[in-house]
């Protein structure tokens with residue numbers, strides 16, 4: 001039986017690990033990116049011949065940018081399309097983008113033909129999704145689902161409500177998902193596997209209370 005948490009619990013655990021325990025968020029993001037990259041290498045269903053990272057401007061996108069950099073530094077053909085307003089990007093996302101800029105990772109556009117990629121990495125939204133998906137985000141999600149590429153989702157397939165397992169307007173239908181720390185309750189509900197595909201659960205140093213917890 002897979003241990004699950006709610007999306008709110010997941011956000012509380014992130015916050016506690018960063019702000020109370022003191023592990024810097026960029027360290028957690030690096031660990032997340034490394035695990036996601038390894039999951040992708042270990043998934044024979046993914047062809048990593050030509051990869052496109054779909055990056056929202058939050059920390060889910062930040063995880064995606066770490067994956068982009070790891071693919072680039074290991075010789076893979078990888079590009080990034082940023083969806084949303086970069087002026088509203090999270091601090092960690094901005095820092096990860098600067099690193100990607102150092103490596104001159106190519107930028108792609110929403111209007112590009114997604115069929116030329118073999119794998120899309122979904123870093124649009126994770127636990128921060130708070131309302132139904134519309135606009136450019138819905139367009140990209142629907143275009144990704146309609147493409148011939150396989151999709152690997154980061155943390156939660158974008159658009160999926162991590163508590164109910166239902167799509168909020170529209171949602172990524174992934175071949176596989178790397179979820180951070182614990183599976184979210186909605187991801188194991190009947191029918192949610194249409195969105196998550198094969199599930200990887202990645203230990204990045206975020207834990208629920210245990211005997212080491214002094215609360």
Ligand SMILES: NC(=O)C1=CN([C@@H]2O[C@H](COP(=O)(O)OP(=O)(O)OC[C@H]3O[C@@H](n4cnc5c(N)ncnc54)[C@H](O)[C@@H]3O)[C@@H](O)[C@H]2O)[C@@H](O)CC1
Nearest residue numbers: 025028032058059060125126127128129130131132133155
């Ligand atoms: N260092 C960290 O803080 C860690 C972050 N992690 C990653 O960060 C994710 C959470 O990141 P964020 O809190 O930045 O949130 P997200 O990256 O999930 O979402 C970004 C922003 O999108 C906006 N948004 C929500 N719903 C929307 C909608 N329907 N349409 C348009 N915009 C919408 C919100 O303002 C939200 O803050 C996790 O899912 C995980 O992937 C993990 O790597 C663990 C460590």
Ligand SMILES: [K+]
Nearest residue numbers: 122125156158
């Ligand atoms: K995602």
